[in-house]
Amino acid sequence: MKWTSVLFFAVATLATFKNGEAEAETIKVDGADAYVVPGRVEAEAFHRFKDTDLAHAGNCGTGPVDAEVTSDPTGGNCNVGWTAPGEWLEYDIFSQTKGVFGMKVRVAGQMPDTRLHVELDGFNISNSLLMPQAGWQVWDDRVIDDVYMACGKHRLRVYIESGSVNINYMDFWLKRAL
Ligand SMILES: [Ca+2]
Ligand SMILES: [Ca+2]
Secondary structure, eight states: OOHHHHHHHHHSEEEEEETTEEEEEEOOSSGGGSEEESEEEETTSOSEEEESOSOOOSSSOOSSSOEEEOOOTTOOSEEEOSOOTTOEEEEEEEESSOEEEEEEEEEEEOOTTOEEEEEETTEESSOOEEOOOSEEEEEEEEEEEEEEEOSEEEEEEEEEEESOOEEEEEEEEEEEEO
């Protein structure tokens, strides 16, 4: 076996399927593919996920996580959609600075009482956020103030609590270096 094929195998995504649900984990050789913050994390370009069905809905990407080309005027290529309670998306991020960050989640939807929360390194940092109802492509921000991060690698998870919402991206900005 050539070294190139060993490397390819090492970065391949492993998916497990059980009870009609899907979870996957990307095995990484190093931290080079973590999102650098301050910066933008694209919702549809996740590292790990849980999705409640194997089918792919939408015209963007493949695999169990459903996504479509977005019409958000601020860009973002595709948005995750057709989300369901209990589903989550996870991202490896790398903070260049020890500090207090602001964060926003770019979302659109039209279902009542749709809620999600955001976890950083396993801690709920947002509490339950109520999602907008103006339309599936009428985009809005949900801002989380004062997110503390040490320099280095962190794990970000967006967890759907109820209803269904479209998610385009998450932005981080530095409020205050420490
Ligand atoms: Ca699906
Ligand atoms: Ca996006």
